[in-house]
Amino acid sequence: MKNILLLIVSSFLLCSWSPSLNKKTIDISGQWTVQLDSTDIGLxxxxxxxxxxxxxxxxxxTDDARIGIPNKLKPSLEKPQLSHLTRKNSYIGAAWYTRKVSIPKGWKGKQLILKLxxxxxxxxVWVDGKEVSAGQNSLVSPHYFDLSNYLIPGKTQRITVRVDNRKQFDISLENMAHAYTNMTQIIWNGIIGEMNIEAVDAVHVSNLQVQPDIDLNKIKVSVTLKNNSKSTQKGVLNIVAIHKKSKKSITAVTxxxxxxxxxxxxxxxxxxxxxxxxWSEFSPELYELKVEVKTAKYKSEKVVDFGMRKFSKKGTVLTVNNKAVFLRGTLECNIFPLTGHPPMDKKGWEKVFGTAKKWGLNHLRFHSWCPPEAAFEVADEMGFYLQVELPVWILNIGQDQGVNDFLYSEAQHMIDEYGNHPSFCMWSMGNELQGDMSFLNEMVKNFKGKDNRHLYTSTSFTFEKGHGLLPELEDDFFITQWTNKGWVRGQxxxxxxxxxxxxxxxxAVQDITLPLITHEIGQYAVYPKIDEISKYTGVLEPLNFKAVKEDLERKGLISKAEDYTKASGKLAVILYKEEIERALKTAGISGFQLLDLHDFPGQGTALVGLxxxxxxxxxxxxxEGFRQFSSPVVPLIRFPKATYTNNESFVAALDVSNYSGNPLNEKVIEWSxxxxxILLASxxxxxxxxxGYNQEVLDINESLQKITKATKLTVKVALKDTDYKNEWNVWVYPQQQTIDYGKVVYTRSLEEAYKLLDAGHKVLLNPDWKKIKGIEGKFVPVFWSPVHFPKQAGTMGVLCDPMxxxxxxxxxxxxxxxxxxDLNVNSTTLIVDSIIGGNPLVEMVDNFANNRKLASLFEGSIGSGKLVIASFDLSKDLMERPVVKQMLISILNYMNSESFNPATIKNPDSLKLILSEEKNKISDSPTSVY
Incomplete structure (x- = not known):
């Protein structure tokens, strides 16, 4: 049991002490030998x-070394190739690693600690064949072994490490938790990061924790001392804090x-x-605390970084240093395709956080895993607010005592290893946990008692019945996609x-009394970027991308691949923008967590990133464009719709979301x-x-009468002399227009269309979209992945030639x-693979699991006649549906012009199958991941 020495220092002793002890370590990285032990015969x-x-x-x-079972799968549009990236060499089981080390003679009498x-x-671990007591099993922290009784200074000895990467506890639904998965990182075998042996004195500082108190300008310091000598020791603690940037020391004490x-x-x-x-996102100021313990015979030093910050809450508002903060976040799901594991050095994490910051984010959520030390260090330096999670995603939480004990142990490791980092602001017990929610509440209560430097939540959303609509009892903040009053995400x-x-x-948030973070918003699939294949030069093979490429090549569609990515991606952009802006407009919401700003290569190849x-x-x-709606300050406007007729006015209220930490005094707000x-109004x-949130800062009310033809307008808002600006598109159509069919004959019957075409007519065929065969028309694209959620209408947006x-x-x-x-949701997407000839005017991008030719507007010549097929509704309530009316007018003007000269449809009978009636179209919505 630990002895607690409570030393509240009220008057400090000035001294000239300046700690300069050198750590004594041996780097044991380098060349080892290895033997796989798949049948467990090694011992x-x-x-x-x-x-x-x-x-x-x-x-x-072992993946790096190309050791293990070589991949024999070929690219194919099926599982497992489409489930995730493919390991070039796989190995699950025990592996033995060994090498010789020499311990300096001068280390005699030291404690020798191995760090993996x-x-x-x-x-x-074994030394010269003798097993070191107590194996290690953490997924979140270093494995430490005390080799003091095994290593002999002045002697060369053999160290052997047995690594078993098989599942030790059931912490992961279908191995999807990102601490143990092949979906993003891989279930690798090996050792990564620091590998060393450290020599410490028998009396030494083993742990150092710092709890800042910005209101009282102090820190509470907790020094864990280990005394492995034979007697009680008298000594002194020397303590000094140093501002890292200026190198200025605070008064040292003894x-x-x-x-x-x-x-x-x-x-x-x-x-x-x-x-x-x-410390905050705007001023990531860091301090270094040095503590030395010194006795007559022993001395030891421990150095940790910390930040003076208070991450807290005030009602429904998150605060940093008593100022309101809005989290602009995305997920980090252990996605590192070259190595299959997270970077263990700062350089690798500088790319992650540097890019996130460039794109206007200030927050990362580590979904069902905890990153290594280097990630926290970079986040500290850049000013990022991190949410870290225990390595668990299961549906029976609290029901397995072995898992329970493991999670409590992992939590203590996280406190000991990473608790000082100011970037470690939020802590969730895991992802979408179900089961015994009282266990989670007790766990949160326990951790709060141990470490109050972070805010806690029981789970990052839950589908558990009777839960998930309101916060749990012990929650400090609430992560959800809906509440008891409705959705809080646009999906x-x-x-x-x-x-x-x-x-x-x-x-939706009126009954919520804690800060609410919107859960995994977005998840809008983007078509695979085929030229990305060449980037996979590491341990993972993109068989999923290669399968899509080969399928497009077989179907003669490879030339469209780039447009498929662009069209589906641009749709994702507008949806992400509106997702974010709705969250920003809501008092009571304190942030969003995207899924995702970058691609998720697992769970069915979920390419949801920009x-x-x-x-x-x-x-x-x-x-820069993304930062317009994802920044500390975001101009916003509220307006009722996207499309207008020119007898209306554009009416909008201008709001500003200001989470820059300070008021913006006397700022000129400009709109146009x-x-x-061409400037129309300003x-x-x-x-x-x-x-905070500033509503109705000013109003815009501008007549649209001067618009005499169908026009796309852009409404722009900017704060003068700042980088903060934003913009939105709206469309205006002339209200006084007559629909002139001219020489075009409109019909809803294919049989009638054949007769009219035989007679040489121009025919607009607009069958009843509710009856014809095809795919349910959608405005939003595939949710997450067409492989993970196959029962959904799987299109990915319009593709057309605007010229x-x-x-x-x-x-x-x-x-x-x-x-x-209106056009998309009131339509059926036609599958036009079988048509030879003709030309799609409005294509729909298919999902990559199918890669079919799809269209909702198609033209072609049959005999002496000319045909346009429209599978969206052009018949009902046209006076109340200005977009549809305008589309019909544009189609008719084209068909009555000399430009209308479509290519011949060589197999016109194919239309009979394509346009046949079918009561049950592909229209199922995505079901739960469970």
């Missing part, structure tokens, strides 16, 4: 006494201590002085409700309405923008935008 055959024949470099993995920074999952045998803890307050530098409403931009989630799995842009939107480069007002004459009176880009909503 009985005495492998702990052997040097093996095969060489491996550690840190590293990260391992999956269980390790045992404190006498009596150190009992075994382990004891000394706790005391340390005054940081008046001029403290606070639930964007397809079912007409586009409107004056909505928020205020009604960046690829390497954190590189797909060029769907620039980082543009027709390309205005400005000077306002003070208070911290084609059919769109002369219907302004559009090459991709879906909000004006397409």
């Amino acid at each position: 009985q055959n005495g492998w702990q006494n052997k040097i093996f024949n095969q060489v491996i470099q550690l840190p590293g993995t 920074e990260r391992v999956i999952w269980k390790t045992n 404190q006498k201590v009596q150190i009992e045998k075994g382990e004891s803890v000394a706790e005391f307050d340390y005054n940081m002085g008046k001029d403290i530098k606070l 639930g409403v964007f397809n079912s409700e007409p586009p409107t931009f004056n909505k928020d989630y205020s009604a 960046l690829d799995a390497f954190w590189d842009s797909k060029n769907l939107i620039s980082a 309405i543009m027709d390309n480069d 205005g400005s007002k000077k306002r003070t923008i208070k911290s 084609h004459k059919v769109f002369s009176d219907f302004p559009t880009d090459m991709h879906t935008d909000w004006q397409w909503w």
Whole structure:
């Protein structure tokens, strides 16, 4: 049992002490030998006494060394190839690693601690064939072994490590938790990160924890001391804090201590002085705390970084240093396709956090895993707010005592190893946990009592019946996709409700009394970027990407691949933008967690990112463009719809989300309405923008009468002399237009269309979309993955040529935008693979699991007649549906022009099968992952 020495220091002793002890370590990375033990014969055959024949470099993995079962799968549009990236060499089981080490003679009498920074999952160690007591099994922290009784200074000896990467506890639903998975990282075997032996004195500092108190300008310091000598020791603790940037030292202090045998803890307050530098996203100021323990015979030093910050809550608002903060976050799911494991150095994490910051984010959630030390260090330096999770994603939480004990042990490791990092702000017990929710509440209560430097939540959302609609009893914050009053993410409403931009989630959060974070918003699939294949030069083979490429090549569609990515990706951009802006507009919401800014290569190849799995842009939107709606300050407008007729006015309320930490005094807010480069209207007002959400800062009310033809307008808002700006598209159509069919004959019957075509007519065939065969029309694209959720209408948005004459009176880009909503949801997407000839005017991008030719507007010549087939509804309530009316007018104008000269359909009978009636179209919605 630990001895607690509670030392509250009220007056500090000035001294000139400046700790400069050098750590004594031996780096044992480099060349080792390895032997796989798939049949578990190593121990009985005495492998702990052997040097093996095969060489491996550690840190590293068997995958790095190309050891294990070679992949024999070929690219194919099926599982497992489409489930995730494929390991080039796989191995699950025990593996033995050995090498010789020499311990310096001068280390006699020292304690010798072996550190293996990260391992999956269980390790045992032998020295010269003698097993070191107590194996290790942490997934979140280094494995430590005390080799003091085994290593002899001045002698060369053999160290053997047995690593078993088989599942030790059932902590993962279908191995999807990202601490133990082949979905993102891989279930690698090996040792990564630091590998060393450290020599420490018999009396030494084994752990050092710092709890900042910014209100009292002090820190509470907890020093864990180990005394392995034969008697109680009298000594002193020397303590000093140093501001890392300026190198300025706070007043050093010395404190006498009596150190009992075994382990004891000394706790005391340390005054940081008046001029403290606070840590936040805007000022990531760091301090270094050095503690030295010194006795007559022994001395030891421990150094940790910390930040003076308070991450807290005030009602429904998250605060940092008593100022409101809004989390702009995405997930990090252990996605590192070259290595199959997380970077263990700062350079690798600088890419992750640097890119996230460039794209306007300030928050990362580590879904069902805990990153290594290097990640926290970089987040500290860049000012990122991290949510870290225990390595668990199961549906029976609390029901397995072995799992329970493991999770409590892992939590203590996380406190000991990473608790000082100011970036470690939030802690969730795991992802979408179900089972005994009282167990989770008790766990949260327990951890709060141990470490109150973080805010806690019981789970990152849950599907557990009777839970998930409101926070759990012990929650400090609440992560959810819906509440007892409705959705708080657009994925639930964007397809079912007409586009409107004056909505928020205020009604849904009215019963929530804690800060609410929206759970995994987005998940809009983007078509695979085929040229990404060449980037996979590491341990993983992109058989999923290769299968899609080969399928497109077989079908003669490879030339469209780039457009498929662009069109589906641009649709994802507009949806992500509205997702984020609705969250920003809602008082009571304190942040969002995207799934994801970058691709998720597992769970059915879920390419939901605007960046690829390497954190590189797909060029769907620039980082600057994304920051317009994901920044500390975001101008916003509320307006009722995306499409107007020119007898209306554009009416909007201008709001500003300001989480910059301070009011913006006397800022000029400028707005304009543009027709390309032509200014149609503008205005400005000077306002003070208070911290938090500022509603109805000013109003816009502008007549649209001057618009005489169908036009896309851009509404722009900017805060003058800042980088903060935003913009939105709206579409205006002339209200006084007559529908002139001219020489075009409209019909809903294929048989009638054949007769009219035989007679040489121009025919607009608009069959009843509710009856014809095909795929249910959707505005939103595939949710998450067509492989993981196969029972969904799996299209990925419009693809068209905006310069084609059919769109002369219907302004559009090459991709879906909000004006397409009515057309898309009131349609059936036609599968036109079997048509030979003709030309799709409006294609729908198919999902990559099928790669069919799809269309909702198609043209072709049959005999002496000319045909356009429209599978969206062009017949009902046209006066109340201006978009549909405008599309019909544009189609008719094209068909009545000399430009209408479509290619011949060589097999016109194919239309009979394509347009045949079918009551049960492909229209199932995605079901739960469970």
